[in-house]
Amino acid sequence: MSSIEPEHIDFGNFFVRLLYIVSYVIILGIVRFILWGVLLVQMVLHLFGASPSPSAQRVGQNVADYIYRIWLYLSYNTDEKPFPFNRRKEV
Numbered sequence: 001m002s003s004i005e006p007e008h009i010d011f012g013n014f015f016v017r018l019l020y021i022v023s024y025v026i027i028l029g030i031v032r033f034i035l036w037g038v039l040l041v042q043m044v045l046h047l048f049g050a051s052p053s054p055s056a057q058r059v060g061q062n063v064a065d066y067i068y069r070i071w072l073y074l075s076y077n078t079d080e081k082p083f084p085f086n087r088r089k090e091v
Contacts, residue, residue, distance in 0.1 A: 020081060024073060031066065035060065035063050
């Protein structure tokens with residue numbers, strides 16, 4: 001019979017990632033208000049018959065991309081940390 005040995009768990013890395021997860025959950029709460037602000041601006045412009053603001057659309061797209069990267073990290077789909085904890089400069 002072969003025995004199955006449990007994988008070695010590095011608790012140091014686990015707790016570091018846990019701190020990042022808590023930080024990103026807090027950041028998501030803050031970023032959510034930015035997205036609501038963009039939504040409000042676009043809705044007011046639409047209400048008064050103006051076309052959607054291209055700059056607000058760009059901000060909305062960037063915020064949505066950022067939220068997506070955070071969710072990838074939080075769901076363990078990537079180990080690459082989004083801003084502000086990443087080590088590479090974002091373009």
